[in-house]
Amino acid sequence: MFNAIVSADTLQATLDSVSVLVDECKIHLEEDGLEIRAVDPANVGMVDLRLDAAAFESYETDGGLIGVNLSRLEDIAGMADAGQLVHLDLDEETRKLHISIDGLEYTLALIDPDSIRQEPDLPDLDLSANIVIEGKDIDRSVTAADMVSDHIALGVDATEELFYVDAEGDTDDVHLELTRDDLIDLTPGDAHSLFSLDYLKNMNKAIPKDAEVEMELGEEFPVKMHFSFAEGQGRVTYMLAPRIQSE
Amino acid sequence: MFNAIVSADTLQATLDSVSVLVDECKIHLEEDGLEIRAVDPANVGMVDLRLDAAAFESYETDGGLIGVNLSRLEDIAGMADAGQLVHLDLDEETRKLHISIDGLEYTLALIDPDSIRQEPDLPDLDLSANIVIEGKDIDRSVTAADMVSDHIALGVDATEELFYVDAEGDTDDVHLELTRDDLIDLTPGDAHSLFSLDYLKNMNKAIPKDAEVEMELGEEFPVKMHFSFAEGQGRVTYMLAPRIQSE
């Protein structure tokens, strides 16, 4: 059983955060909220999302697991106006999700969860540096790096106490330095890793420009990015594997 | 003789209502206003439009018939700002229409009316149900149906006193029910017909979202939709033939 009402905004933010990595996903219907974990086909980018029951206008479930086509569900949610409510009601017998928006009812065929790529376990990593950065600073780093390269280096200089972004092209380079004052927070520790820009660009699309993003970084290690949405009642963690740097 | 001044808004609304069905049309220049009737090449969708002389800033004609290329005329009208006036002056000798917008004069070659598809006669139909619905409800019905199917069923349930929309896809379905309270008006009578969504999508483009649209419906019969524009001085009727439903 699953019967819930949620604002279109919150539903869209949830779906967008996952659809930047995968086309289909499993959604765990837990008593205290929704949980989604997914990894892209190349096993490079992962997402772990949680949306608390408190983020819903109403939320009832006795647990369960459903598989959904994300772009289809995004299209449906996209028909609602920003403030409108979306009613979700699972028919367990037919395995269909009934989605109602102001009298309009959409019956969505669910996907067999067993046919969806296995969910990843995001590993605990002991990463050396930790910063908190505004979403808009990630955005301009990614936009600038994209002008010169397919890769982007993220790092922390523990001595200088600064976070930096580097992208090296054939002729042009991009470099950004943010000091403790430019950041929301900085726990220094030497860190430097190279990442595929395509993945970071996709993740960036789902990060609100005004979000406070906690970023964990290491030496040739994955980066983890944490941010919240839906007034703190939704939380996303992205993990992106590093590219091996040629000497 | 035809010499008239009209606001760019009104001219554009007139042209858009017809161009969703045909590329060229005949315009009847009557003493009390313009009249346009047209049918698409497949004979499925028809339009009957009337724009009263009172909708013009000034309007003079002794009658006549001209043939125009609609997209060309839309481009010209599109150069004017929303509130600007468009001056139309027919040169009967050269069969050219002089169109002036704030000093800019466009000389448009007319099309021989005899070369344009014959105008339809919209039949009188004794349709069983009649509703008045907001343009925005047609819009969201069409948008939702388009996500699952190429067809859309429109109907009225006389017993339940409600108007409904149905679209059935291979896996997903869309259903909308509007009661007497959701509608502006309802004269019940059982009705159910299936239509090609492409035509309804095109007609929907020309229906203002805030228009009150009178819809006449029957059992496996065409649908007629009536709405007005230009503060009631322009009136459009669309008629759309039904698709035969396979059992």
Add this chain to the structure above:
Amino acid sequence: MFNAIVSADTLQATLDSVSVLVDECKIHLEEDGLEIRAVDPANVGMVDLRLDAAAFESYETDGGLIGVNLSRLEDIAGMADAGQLVHLDLDEETRKLHISIDGLEYTLALIDPDSIRQEPDLPDLDLSANIVIEGKDIDRSVTAADMVSDHIALGVDATEELFYVDAEGDTDDVHLELTRDDLIDLTPGDAHSLFSLDYLKNMNKAIPKDAEVEMELGEEFPVKMHFSFAEGQGRVTYMLAPRIQSE
């Protein structure tokens, strides 16, 4: 040595005025400001631009000549918000331009000026007519002419004291007349020349709609257009060669 700070708006207006004609250009770094002259590959359209040192927040140079890729530099400037400042710093040893926007540093490889097409000398022409026209009137002339033809005639009728625009298509024509009252200024003299619309469309893109454009015209002669930007501290002259008119 070249070290300057300029608003993103002013930098973009400068680059846009030149990039409508060429992809690369030479920039003369003079003590009292920047100078750019360029001609398109077909030798039909020329631009002469000057941006005073006073248009910059700060400006220091001991002279020099650099070659730049305009679209690349436009992309970089486009990352700044409208009011943001852009810091330009030339590294003469590496021949790279360091461009900083709020902590983000872009290192742009310069182009060898000798590899860029030679700069034109805009000839002094004794043109018979001179008008001052609003940018938006050039815009609508070009937009309308583009609907019927690839060419546009610009002229002045000295007797009637009016400026006119003519475009003749296969079936349709466009004509605009602006009297002394419609113009900002008019120094009459008979003039009539035909121009390629593609060039005028490109130049029009860079002319602000609210600019006062001084236009010099002759009989089968080039047209010169002068306008200023950056509150008068930047000045652009375009010169466009006429098409030979077939009788």
